[in-house]
Every structure is written in structure tokens, then in C-alpha cells.
Amino acid sequence: MRRTEGMIVRSIVCIKRVPDSEARIRISADGMSLDPSGVKFVMNPYDEFALEEALRLKEASGQGSVTAITVGPEEARETLRSALAMGADEGVLLRAEAAADGLVVARALADEIAAREYDLVLCGKQAIDGDNMQVPAMVAQMLGVPCATVVVELRVEGGVAKAKREIEGGHEVVEFDLPGVVAAQKGLNEPRYPSLKGIMAAKRKPLSEKDVTLSEPKLELVGLTPPPARPEPQIVGEGPDAVPELVRLLREEAKVL
Amino acid sequence: MRRSHAGARLTDEQREILLLARRFARNELRPGAAARDRNEDSFDPGPTRQLGELGFLGMLIPEEYEGLGLEMLTYLYVLEEIAWGDASVAVSMSVHNSLPTQTLLRHGTEEQKERWLKPMARGEILGAFSLSEADAGSDAAAITTQAIRDGEGWRLNGAKMWVTNGASADLVLMMVRTDEPGSRNGSKGIGAFLVPTDTDGYIPGKKERKMGLRGSETVAVTLEDLYLGPEHLIGEPGLGFKYALEALEGGRLGIAAQAIGIAEAALDHTRDYAEQRVQFGRPISEFQGIQFKLADMATRLEASRGLLYRAALAYDADEARKRKLSSMAKLNASETAVWVTRQAVQVFGGYGYSREYPVERLFRDAKVTEIYEGTSEIHRMIIARELYLERGSD
């Protein structure tokens, strides 16, 4: 449910280019980065929820704008193009080398956003590669505006946003004056596929690019390790007789009961 | 890119379109394909409608008629992806895009295009194509369904066979005799009519039970005193057969892409399965006998793709040899798909023969590509005839 009454919402959506969740991830020889060869990159899935919400806000009121911004390498242009194809009006690529520290990324985004007129900044609640969950809150802090994270429902009415958030065991509803930052959780909406018309129209939409120098990271990446190989499956027995042993193993070894 | 296509030569736009098709096939088509195959007595029009919403049913229609105005090659890349997801959905897309819409585009009046082509481009009207009859398949000019002049319009009677989407489509491009029963005119006595499926006297039969492509709706259609106004006839009343053959030339390329998509799906499954299946203490992918099969499957597949893209370029450039090339591409891709899917079943062993695994369905689906839109025998005839016709022409 979303309503926008008498409100033009100018949204800025922060998106990130990440490896496809179905890609086979390998760590480079230096042990510090992913080996990108043969890996398909996509828009961070949580950012798709954010973008979809921005598009729906615009469609519901018939007014407003949607700007997609990304900090990333040259190739992130493709991700912006996907955002334009889905319906964003404008794309902005802040070209920079990859950074493991959310703080420097948030800084670059906040600097760009602060120079623009906006009502709402939408982000995914986290990027599925770094999983830091830092950027939305940091951007809000730097802009000096409120931030609602893990949002599953959003309403915007006359300059006020009402967001339903996921919390442990339930939900919480918060309200704040715009401008503000919303970090989208799965369930907020069902992101659309871009249409072929959208893809073709994207060519004619503005996509600006500029180099940015990221500030000195405060967080240093010192190593990556792959998850441990999965243990061999174990067959405990067959039929009802095997149940007690299975329960014991689930409780004592797997510790899931 | 997982598959080669034109490799680095894809434009940004083609890449985006291809990725969309691939994502759509992976997320929306493949998961339900087995269930649609099993529930063969019912038909789910949902996936085709979705294709329409995304614009896949307007790919080859120019922008002035609200389509996307894309070239054949891009369309074939997409169709291959859709067939990779579900061949039964791909056939709807192929028929709509290449047969009724292309005929309307080439020979329809502006009023006809306004009324039918535009909504077809937007994916709001699904089109079908009906030439075959029970006693007229390869010899399609032998059809007997009859249209008799009735005032300004026409009165149709007879029975059609094998109409893909014959019940759920909105509009069927139907080839019907327009010559008088007393003075038959062979292939020059056939007209092309646009028949809305909600017209009185349009009676679709039950969905045929088939070897494969069970998710696709194939029906016989009876025409009982079906009246059509004059605006339903396309072009000249005696040129319908010519229009149909013309459209089928492009249609064939679509069937070739469908065949390649099916074979690619089989190769994907086979590669993964061979890696997981352990016999004699090793994954069977480590046996040279299996490796050679995989290598041959991949090589033949890539070769049919090459020929198909060559034919597509000839089609877009309207080259003189496009007819021969499109027959070659269809013949080669369909026979390759049958061969590749058969190897897939073999590599899966007993599990390949089981309906629990996907490759037996792919094998059944592949077979029809050697039959419809011209059997392999008919394409060999066309190719041989063209070989003699083109001699000395360049």
C-alpha cells in the first residue's frame, strides 16, 4: 500500500552492481578480492526493491522523478542502464575503484545527493556481496535526515513518510518528515522486469558520469576466506526407528533444535 | 555470457534484451515447464500473456505500429532463450511474431493494421496461424476449407487442423479456398482471412494429446457458416497461399531458434548431471566416452547457431539466397536438436528415461521441430530446388 497525496516525490535510489547470487564465486590469487572472470553481475536485489518503490511512488502521483546513483567501476554503467530500463529518469555514475569500507561509499553518495533536490533517498537494506548494511544509515547521518531501515511497507502523504519495518518477531511502524532515507527489505514490493520498450527508451535517457576520489578508508580488508566445504550427508537409518537418533544429532551436533 | 550468440558484437541494447529474456526464462518459464507438460489437458495462457506485457510479442513490428522494430537476429536470440525455458511457450511467441503479424504488416491495409496489428504489437491480441488441414499438410495447397462470397463479405465452412493457440488466441490468420468449387485454381485459389476467435461459427476442438510440446495448445477448428466482413480478407483473394509461404520463410528461422534453445537446455542439464553422477568411483564426466558426447553436442549446437545467424542476416538483408538458407537453418537446427536431446537421455541413463528428470521432455519437445513449419523432407526438397534455381545466377 502506498499513497502520495498532493506530493511530488523526487526520489534518489542508490544502487550497486554485485555478482549474481547464482554465480560461482572464486577468490583471486591475492586472497583479497573476488575473481570476476566468468561472473555475471546484476543490480543488487535489495536495490531493486528500492527502485521499484520509487517508480511506484512516481506512478501513483503521476509526478516526481527517479534518479539512480551508483558508486562503482566503469561497468556499473550497465547496472544504471538496467535502472533506466526499469523506469528511472536519470542515471549518475560516480566512477571509483571498489571500496570495502561503507563509510567512503556513503560519503561519495551523500556528497552527490546533498548537491541535488530530493525528498526521498531509497537504498537496499544491504548489498548481497559485502553484507555490511552500513550505507543507508551513514548516508542519512551525513545528510542529517531520518533513516528507516528494513522497510517492508511505505506510505508517503503530504511530506510525511510512514514506514513499516521488520523487527525481531514482528513489525514496527515509524513516521518521519521528508526528506529521509529508506532502506528496502524483501517484501516491500515485487520488482518489475524492464520491458523491451523500457530498454529501448533507456538509450535516450540522461546518464552522467564523473570520477570521484574516495576518501581514505578507515576499514581495511585483510583477507577473504571461502565458506567451509559442506560435510558429506549422513544417513542415520530408515523408518521410525531412526527418528530418536536423528533428533539427537539435530540437537547435539547440528544444534538446530 | 554463458552462450556465444554474436559474442562481443552484441550492442548494449541487444545485451540488455538478451539478459531480460534469459532472466525471464530462468525465473518465470523453466520452473513451471514440467508441470505444464504434465497437465496436458489444460492450458495455461499466463506465460504468453507475460511475454506480451514485456514487449516480446511486438519485436518484429516497426515502431510506427507500436512494435519495437528490432531485426530478426535479436529476435532469434530472444526466442532461443524463451525456448530454453519452455519450448511450449516459445512456439506461441514464434507463431505470433512471424506469421500473422508479418502478413498483416506486408499485405494489410492501414485500417487493418490500425485495428489489429497495433494491439498485436502491444501484446494485447494474440495471433495464431492456420493453414494445415487433416488431409493437407505438406501439400498445403490441397486445403478444402471454403469461403463463399456473401454480400459484401464471406461465408466460411470447413475444418482446420493443428492450430497452435487455436482456442486461446484472439485472432487467427487462416488460409481458406476462395475459388469456386466448380473451377479450382490450386495454390492460386486461396485467400488469407483474419478470423477473430469469438466470431459465431468458430468452433475450436479439444487440446490434442501429443508426444511433446504438451504445454502448447494445439487444436482442430471447425468453421460453421462463419461470416466475415470484407475487411477481414488480407490482400487479394487469390494470393493467400503466397502470403503464407512468404511468412513461413521467416517462421522457419524462429523454429530453428526454438530447436537450438531446447538443445541448449539439454546440454546444460547433461553437463551438470555428468559431473554429479558417480559410477566406478568417479563422476561420469571424467570418462572420455561421456566427454566426447558432450563435446559433440556442444559443437553441433554451435554450428547450427552459426548457420541460423547466417540465414537471419540474409533474411534481414533480403538476399536472394534467404529461402535456401532459412530452410537449411531450420533443417539443420531441428535435426541437431533431436540428436542432442537423444544424447542427453543417453548420458542420463535410466534417469534420462524417467519423467522425474527433464531430458525426456526435451527429447519429446525437440521432435516436433522436424515436423512443423515444413518437415525435414520438405526442406530438403526446397534446398535441392533452390540449388538448381540459383545455378548461374551469380
Ligand SMILES: Cc1cc2nc3c(=O)[nH]c(=O)nc-3n(C[C@H](O)[C@H](O)[C@H](O)COP(=O)(O)OP(=O)(O)OC[C@H]3O[C@@H](n4cnc5c(N)ncnc54)[C@H](O)[C@@H]3O)c2cc1C
Ligand atoms: C504441435 C504441432 C503444432 C502445429 N501448429 C500448426 C499451426 O499453428 N498452424 C498450421 O497451419 N499447422 C500447424 N501444424 C501442422 C504442421 O505444419 C504439419 O503437421 C506439417 O506441415 C506436416 O504435415 P502432415 O502432418 O500432414 O504430414 P504429411 O504431409 O502427411 O507428411 C507425412 C510424411 O510424408 C513426408 N512427405 C510428404 N510429402 C512428401 C514429398 N513430396 N516428398 C517426400 N516426403 C514427403 C513428410 O515429410 C512426412 O514425413 C502443427 C503441427 C504440430 C504437430
